[in-house]
Amino acid sequence: MNNAGVWRLALPLGLAQLLFFAAPLLILLSTSLATDENLTQGSLRAWREVLGDAFHIQSVLNTLRLGALTVLATMLLAVPLALVHMAAGPRVKRLILIVAVLPLLTSVVVRTFSWIVILGREGVINSTLVASGLATAPTALLQTEPGLILALTQIEMPLMLLPLIAATARIDPSLLDASTSLGASLGRTLGRVVLPLALPGLIAGATLVFASAATAFISQSVIGGGRLNYLPALVWQQAMVVFDWPLAAAMALTLMGSVLMVVGALNLLGRNARHA
Amino acid sequence: MSLINRRGLLAAGLALPALGARAQTTQMTAAVYPGGWDEALRAVLAPRLLQQHNVAVSFDPLFAVDQIAKARAARGTPPFDVFVLDPGPRVSGMDLGLFETFDPARLPSRAVLPTGYADTVGAAVAAQVVGIAYNPQKLPKPAGWRDLFQPQYASKLGLTGFGTTFGTISLIEMAKALGGSETNMDPLFAELRRIKPSVAAVAAPAAMPGLFQQGQIDVMYTNTYTVTLLRSRGVPIAFAVPESGAAAFVTSMHIAKNSRNIAAAYQYIDAMISTPVQSALALDPYFFVPVNKDVTPGADVPMRSISEITNFVTHDWSRINPLRAGWISRFNREMAG
Numbered sequence: 001m002n003n004a005g006v007w008r009l010a011l012p013l014g015l016a017q018l019l020f021f022a023a024p025l026l027i028l029l030s031t032s033l034a035t036d037e038n039l040t041q042g043s044l045r046a047w048r049e050v051l052g053d054a055f056h057i058q059s060v061l062n063t064l065r066l067g068a069l070t071v072l073a074t075m076l077l078a079v080p081l082a083l084v085h086m087a088a089g090p091r092v093k094r095l096i097l098i099v100a101v102l103p104l105l106t107s108v109v110v111r112t113f114s115w116i117v118i119l120g121r122e123g124v125i126n127s128t129l130v131a132s133g134l135a136t137a138p139t140a141l142l143q144t145e146p147g148l149i150l151a152l153t154q155i156e157m158p159l160m161l162l163p164l165i166a167a168t169a170r171i172d173p174s175l176l177d178a179s180t181s182l183g184a185s186l187g188r189t190l191g192r193v194v195l196p197l198a199l200p201g202l203i204a205g206a207t208l209v210f211a212s213a214a215t216a217f218i219s220q221s222v223i224g225g226g227r228l229n230y231l232p233a234l235v236w237q238q239a240m241v242v243f244d245w246p247l248a249a250a251m252a253l254t255l256m257g258s259v260l261m262v263v264g265a266l267n268l269l270g271r272n273a274r275h276a
Numbered sequence: 277m278s279l280i281n282r283r284g285l286l287a288a289g290l291a292l293p294a295l296g297a298r299a300q301t302t303q304m305t306a307a308v309y310p311g312g313w314d315e316a317l318r319a320v321l322a323p324r325l326l327q328q329h330n331v332a333v334s335f336d337p338l339f340a341v342d343q344i345a346k347a348r349a350a351r352g353t354p355p356f357d358v359f360v361l362d363p364g365p366r367v368s369g370m371d372l373g374l375f376e377t378f379d380p381a382r383l384p385s386r387a388v389l390p391t392g393y394a395d396t397v398g399a400a401v402a403a404q405v406v407g408i409a410y411n412p413q414k415l416p417k418p419a420g421w422r423d424l425f426q427p428q429y430a431s432k433l434g435l436t437g438f439g440t441t442f443g444t445i446s447l448i449e450m451a452k453a454l455g456g457s458e459t460n461m462d463p464l465f466a467e468l469r470r471i472k473p474s475v476a477a478v479a480a481p482a483a484m485p486g487l488f489q490q491g492q493i494d495v496m497y498t499n500t501y502t503v504t505l506l507r508s509r510g511v512p513i514a515f516a517v518p519e520s521g522a523a524a525f526v527t528s529m530h531i532a533k534n535s536r537n538i539a540a541a542y543q544y545i546d547a548m549i550s551t552p553v554q555s556a557l558a559l560d561p562y563f564f565v566p567v568n569k570d571v572t573p574g575a576d577v578p579m580r581s582i583s584e585i586t587n588f589v590t591h592d593w594s595r596i597n598p599l600r601a602g603w604i605s606r607f608n609r610e611m612a613g
Contacts (some may be wrong), residue, residue: 074512122491226478226611241439242601
């Protein structure tokens, strides 16, 4: 096939995206700039309410912070596991992969509700702590940010682990041998050889986990509760309960914009890392 | 429109091979609340409707606000023929012109309803009684709404905001008990701010029963239906009628504007209020509060007949709805952090 014409293969998806993604996005944008959802009149009221209000700005920051902390937590757990996977024999490798994929096989709703059972005042963690004498009274875990991050870490883990394992599996073992035989310590080999080579996977994982955790509407509202405010629940509330579609549209675009900015920054980091 | 044509015959025959002989079956769609309502109407109402009127109903499980949003997004082509709504969304639907004008005379069973329960907007099909639910193994019975703000209860309390009908009227009743009114929430918010650090949970309405079941909260505001349902699953829970009275409201059904199955929709609503259906729905495992005067409500419901609903606290949703958006956003802010 002529290489110049190969772009035509992307045409069906491109057209579908234009029709089903770009067009609705445009409608969303115009709704956010109107007084009501029938677009009778233009107004910046919704944007003023989102960007000029400390509560809404705080909710944006909370959402980004939640995404970032979940990325950090998943990374802390996924990196050692990926290294074990790299060093392990074929059977352990397969076991790690199965364990990594397993959570994806249950619905996110089920995973979220099981965390209520685990984190609750009379849940698994608290009853263990109290029964073993490590704590005298139940600790608040449900409806706290640490509790939510803990749950999201488990829920989002496959999104970090899978790209990371894919990247580390491609590292040529002879590079590690070369590094060792040239006198590098294990730490130096990990830092100078493994990490740079695994970086694209780590960044892909971070992008997926960040975007998914920042927009995890169900987990945020069920485990986080009403004291923690994140944008996805506010968008739902404005659209479905209050019927303020312009405000919901402006919030949705703010969420999308802020998540895209972080994802863009991660992408840039990935590109620079490859060129380094 | 003729209900009997070749294509219809073919479709009905294909869809319901077992009923191939009764091929003139009318198809209609009704919105229904997910969960208990969905199960109950599928099991009790749908078979009766098919048997009595040869109308096959398919259900679209949606919460009230989702029904309004979906009908609104459909812009004139109704996604279902019948709505089932609580008072708040009902007023929204009226304001948005989402309903056909309702003619109570087209309900043969209308005499079983108390006066005023079927009007030009729709017909009441179930009642809800809202009060305080508590765990009797952990807490003494609360006397009224004010008690929820005492340290003993506040530390076990699950709060939910103005997003639902039961949440809104409970919070209004608390505001009234604290010196406010149906339109003045200031005393309520002042007290909420005070107890906020000790409150056990601030949660989405749908999460409340789960939090109660897990022991995260031991007191909440809810309807008798939730209390009976949770107790039937072995959860220690009891209903307390506040000293100012339990609040009651009715859930109503409405025919969607431009519905193409209006005759079937009336038959559906008529079957819903009929004595056999209301009796079956009042029993285990459904526990509905009947609106039919001839049916006795279940043991947890603090009334012996729907006629007693006049003794309960009711609310004026045409006054509440315009203020609700402000309360919702204020609740978010007050409860943050």
